[in-house]
Amino acid sequence: MERVESPETYIDLFLAHVAEISEDATLSDRLIGFINTNNLEEDRLEKIGNVFSNLINVSGKRVYYLPSVYEQKNVAIPPEERLHHACIYADLATIKKIAAQSPELLDLLAGSPQLSKLMIAARYAPVAVVQFLLENGADASITDSDGWDALHHACQAGSLEAAELLAFEKSLNATTTDGATPLMLAAGNGHFAVVQFLLKGGADTSIKNANGVNALHSACQGGSLEAVQLLILKIDPNTIGARGTPLMVSVYCEHLAIVEFLLEEGADPALTDTNGWNVLHHACLSGSLETAELLASHIDLNVTMTGGQTSLMAAAQNGHQAIVQFLLGKGADASTKDSAGCNALHFACIGGSLETVQVLTSHIDLKATTTSSQTPLMLAAQNGHFTVIQFLLEKGAETSITDSNGWNALHIACEAGSLEAAELLT
Known part of the structure; x- marks a missing residue:
């Protein structure tokens, strides 16, 4: 098998190697055989191991055997490192063995970031590993360098x-160093079932993180409509955080179903964030035509943000x-200027989209300053948009204006x- 240098390439090679050997070979034999065939140096094993950790399933099984690879290459690794890998790869037999010999290692923070074995298991391993660690005295209240405990990771x-297993009373509303609760983390990653469980358990929906973000903001980012539907029963949809209202977050993340739901539930599209942007401004920034079409019937198209910019700009x-064409068709004023005197054509020439410029030249004088x-x-020349x-120039723009x-x-x-640009303009 040909030797390669890119670690990512080893994934494809390993899968090809698995296909070449007997179907009854164990995963450990397959992985060790692959490593030996490629004659990997010992100092590369960890790097390759990190790549293999992304192989969640091979022939319906997890890749649990990185410690076995170390042993095969006669690399001595301490129990702490073996336990760390065993928790990642759900090697319960190894976890039990090391826990019996060195129980103090269960709560030792290690790795980057610094995590306890319970945190690792909560994030990566089946629940049986979490349960074993708890039954053997692992401390669920320990936090990592960012203030996350095992429940946050789960x-x-x-x-x-x-x-x-982890949601005992004192940790249910624990906050990380930036103020995130377990509920915010579950909502922000679209985990509806976890959100539902935490709410039934009494999770506090009034908590905001350091940026003023609550669980509803997080759910609008995570994209779970079901989670949003649960949380809006407890949280005002018009609360404003660092990224604006929950409606703004869902617009920016292009979660159209959530946008529709929030509007139906009374979310105010006219509210603005700290930059004076409303939801239509955000839709025009992110580029979602469907969202812009939905919002255009709820808000004045020509409202300006801080600095005088419009959604069209x-x-x-x-x-x-496509959004520019839509807004113009709905009556957006192309002649509006911001505080610097820029109109939509000026902004298009700064951005450099030829198609957008072509649309706007039918509505705005090329001599507008x-x-x-x-x-x-001048703005197109300044930004090098050939x-x-x-x-x-073909449309008759004047080069003599100063x-x-x-x-x-x-x-x-x-x-x-x-x-x-200079050659064109001479």
């Missing part, structure tokens, strides 16, 4: 059975030509260092 991973700068007397052509410059510094488009292209 909720992040979506392990309902592990969460049920946000879509234009980010090259979302900003407060610093810059034309769309095809946009070429199109604007800005407030006395610079024309050629000056600006040369200052920006764009040879192609």
